[in-house]
Amino acid sequence: MLNEMHAPAKADAVTVMPVYKRTGNADIRAKGANRVMAEATTKRMAWVTQVAAVRDAKDKAAFAELFAYFAPRVKSFLMKSGASPDLAEECAQEVMVTLWNKAHLFDPTKASVSTWIFTIARNRRIDLLRKQKRPEPEDLPWGPEAEPEQADAMGLQQETEQLGQALAALPAEQRKLIERAYFGELSHSEIAAETGLPLGTIKSRIRLALERLRHTMK
Amino acid sequence: MQMKKIKHHLTDALLMGYAAGTLPEAFNLVVATHISMCDTCRAALAEFEAVGGEVMLDAAPVDMAEDALAAAMARIMDAPRTEQPKAAPAGGVFPAPLRDYVKGDLDRVKWRKIGGGVSQMVLKTEGGASVRLLRIPAGTAVPDHGHRGTELTLVLQGAFVDETDRFGAGDIEVANEDLNHTPVAEQGADCICLAATDAPLRFNGLLPRIAQRFIGI
Numbered sequence: 001m002l003n004e005m006h007a008p009a010k011a012d013a014v015t016v017m018p019v020y021k022r023t024g025n026a027d028i029r030a031k032g033a034n035r036v037m038a039e040a041t042t043k044r045m046a047w048v049t050q051v052a053a054v055r056d057a058k059d060k061a062a063f064a065e066l067f068a069y070f071a072p073r074v075k076s077f078l079m080k081s082g083a084s085p086d087l088a089e090e091c092a093q094e095v096m097v098t099l100w101n102k103a104h105l106f107d108p109t110k111a112s113v114s115t116w117i118f119t120i121a122r123n124r125r126i127d128l129l130r131k132q133k134r135p136e137p138e139d140l141p142w143g144p145e146a147e148p149e150q151a152d153a154m155g156l157q158q159e160t161e162q163l164g165q166a167l168a169a170l171p172a173e174q175r176k177l178i179e180r181a182y183f184g185e186l187s188h189s190e191i192a193a194e195t196g197l198p199l200g201t202i203k204s205r206i207r208l209a210l211e212r213l214r215h216t217m218k
Numbered sequence: 219m220q221m222k223k224i225k226h227h228l229t230d231a232l233l234m235g236y237a238a239g240t241l242p243e244a245f246n247l248v249v250a251t252h253i254s255m256c257d258t259c260r261a262a263l264a265e266f267e268a269v270g271g272e273v274m275l276d277a278a279p280v281d282m283a284e285d286a287l288a289a290a291m292a293r294i295m296d297a298p299r300t301e302q303p304k305a306a307p308a309g310g311v312f313p314a315p316l317r318d319y320v321k322g323d324l325d326r327v328k329w330r331k332i333g334g335g336v337s338q339m340v341l342k343t344e345g346g347a348s349v350r351l352l353r354i355p356a357g358t359a360v361p362d363h364g365h366r367g368t369e370l371t372l373v374l375q376g377a378f379v380d381e382t383d384r385f386g387a388g389d390i391e392v393a394n395e396d397l398n399h400t401p402v403a404e405q406g407a408d409c410i411c412l413a414a415t416d417a418p419l420r421f422n423g424l425l426p427r428i429a430q431r432f433i434g435i
Contacts, residue, residue, distance in 0.1 A: 135243070
């Protein structure tokens with residue numbers, strides 16, 4: 001499984017990214033890909049800092065900023081997954097309450113804030129829409145670090161940003177397929193049968209980053 | 219968990235389905251149990267969850283109600299809660315997610331004989347697929363069978379060999395319509411597996427097919 005992975009050399013990774021849909025070509029030419037990447041990573045690190053402020057200081061202003069950005073996206077995600085607007089509103093609020101309550105469990109060396117909030121929203125969706133239990137893997141014996149390394153956290157945020165940009169650069173039909181899989185419109189066998197899914201393309205270097213991290217911790 | 223060399227991993231489709239939260243509960247249990255034993259698949263899952271995060275970020279935002287933030291703050295203040303991470307149980311054969319369903323480790327399994335020396339315990343799940351623990355005595359074969367849907371077989375202890383390869387502790391076999399196989403438990407320890415299907419198995423002999431109606435595989 002590892003061998004199929006697309007793993008560009010670290011030094012190239014920031015510069016080889018294809019056209020960015022999120023910012024527009026003119027923007028890219030003006031600013032340069034490196035700068036766009038740096039700004040996006042800074043934004044992600046700001047979310048990490050806001051979650052830490054909620055955890056350490058019960059900081060309501062930081063929570064309000066996270067809420068303003070993420071709650072409307074969680075609501076949208078849930079509506080696209082089949083929830084009514086009222087249920088999605090209710091559920092998005094609950095997801096943000098869970099963020100406050102579980103802030104001490106978030107580890108920025110293992111996930112971006114966007115990834116973490118997605119997993120909370122997904123689990124809430126399983127509870128509410130499918131009324132099933134969700135078995136979770138057991139936690140790793142080494143658990144969350146007391147004070148995660150800034151460089152590791154930064155690396156993971158950067159790689160998640162690259163993944164997002166790689167997704168944005170996919171042809172429309174492939175992107176649509178991935179969205180349908182995550183909105184719950186494709187069953188497991190449909191995913192397995194779907195040859196148009198660019199699983200190789202969307203594989204980022206996050207796995208490598210996590211494995212590197214695991215080795216340094218052993 | 220034991221850090222044995224795992225050779226057979228989850229497929230991308232299963233990892234994506236688990237990350238998206240669209241697998242039936244029975245499959246989720248097998249996936250969560252395998253990931254508890256397999257660092258490679260744990261890292262791969264993180265990647266598929268990151269894809270989900272990015273899909274969510276790109277969803278066109280939908281306005282929240284005007285008092286949404288205030289309502290969320292009120293809930294936080296009403297019921298302050300902090301959850302602690304669940305510690306992994308020390309030792310034992312079953313990873314934590316499986317222990318939740320069995321309500322204990324291997325010694326708590328209530329085995330029922332299903333013929334041919336094989337025993338099972340069906341675990342209760344919702345949503346269109348079924349999951350069971352199987353105990354196959356060392357050296358014993360499970361009757362030759364095919365599959366209508368997908369069958370996941372995760373080895374927890376011992377090993378089995380079939381027409382495709384050898385599967386040891388932590389290995390998972392993902393079988394579909396194309397595979398007819400006769401798994402045989404290796405000599406040595408009994409082979410304990412966690413097996414899930416989203417359709418009934420199809421046995422290739424008359425007797426097993428009759429037996430199937432009584433044992434509910």
